[in-house]
Amino acid sequence: MVVTQEDTAYNRIKVAISKGYIKKGSKLKEVSLAKSLKMSRATVKGAVKRLVFEGLAEHVPNKGVSVVNPTLEEIHQSFQVRAHLEQMAVSQAAPNLCAGDFKAMKALIREEEKLFKAREMEGYHEINNAFHLRIVEKSDNKVLVQYVRELLQKTTIYLVLADPFYQLLDAKHLSPSEHRLILEYLEKKDSEKAGQAMKHHLESTMHGIEEDQLLPSDYLTV
Numbered sequence: 001m002v003v004t005q006e007d008t009a010y011n012r013i014k015v016a017i018s019k020g021y022i023k024k025g026s027k028l029k030e031v032s033l034a035k036s037l038k039m040s041r042a043t044v045k046g047a048v049k050r051l052v053f054e055g056l057a058e059h060v061p062n063k064g065v066s067v068v069n070p071t072l073e074e075i076h077q078s079f080q081v082r083a084h085l086e087q088m089a090v091s092q093a094a095p096n097l098c099a100g101d102f103k104a105m106k107a108l109i110r111e112e113e114k115l116f117k118a119r120e121m122e123g124y125h126e127i128n129n130a131f132h133l134r135i136v137e138k139s140d141n142k143v144l145v146q147y148v149r150e151l152l153q154k155t156t157i158y159l160v161l162a163d164p165f166y167q168l169l170d171a172k173h174l175s176p177s178e179h180r181l182i183l184e185y186l187e188k189k190d191s192e193k194a195g196q197a198m199k200h201h202l203e204s205t206m207h208g209i210e211e212d213q214l215l216p217s218d219y220l221t222v
Helices: 005-018 030-037 041-054 072-096 099-117 121-137 142-162 175-187 191-207
Strands: 057-060 064-067
Touching: 005 030, 005 041, 005 121, 005 142, 030 041, 041 057, 041 064, 072 121, 072 142, 072 175, 072 191, 099 121, 099 175, 121 142, 121 175, 175 191
Parallel strands: none
Antiparallel strands: 057 064
């Protein structure tokens, strides 16, 4: 796979945002970024467009492009809705899961652990999302799959912005063990407990975003 200059610019800007070097709400000024990256403005413009397309940045008419700056309330509401939808998906998917699905999801969990230890954030989020989508797609509910896909993209962006991945390097990483518990219940055909475990897993992820990492919607400064 050929990596273009635009790919490089996109990845470097995204990492800078995820590490907090470029703050939430900051304008993405193409001229300044091109100078810092030692790349053409056209290359940076293409990279910024990709960030807007995936939802990490937003274009405001007459103001330019800025990194999105969600409130804590928006993040919590998104995770709450996702938790309920994925709890429903687990219940609907349970009868359709086969040995091949369980084998594939166990492999995803092992890869998730490896990527977390290597601090490969991009790959980590992709594998984590693949685990959740594997279950949701087995629900055979196209509307449910569509809504969960949208929420997965949105909540992944929120996790990148909140940055627990880098700030909690020394903390106990619970996601793989919680994923294994969900699978354990599914293999036992206990869809109720599997659904509860999924809901708990997403709620614990939501609560991992600290109050002081994001400003509330009514925050004021003078």
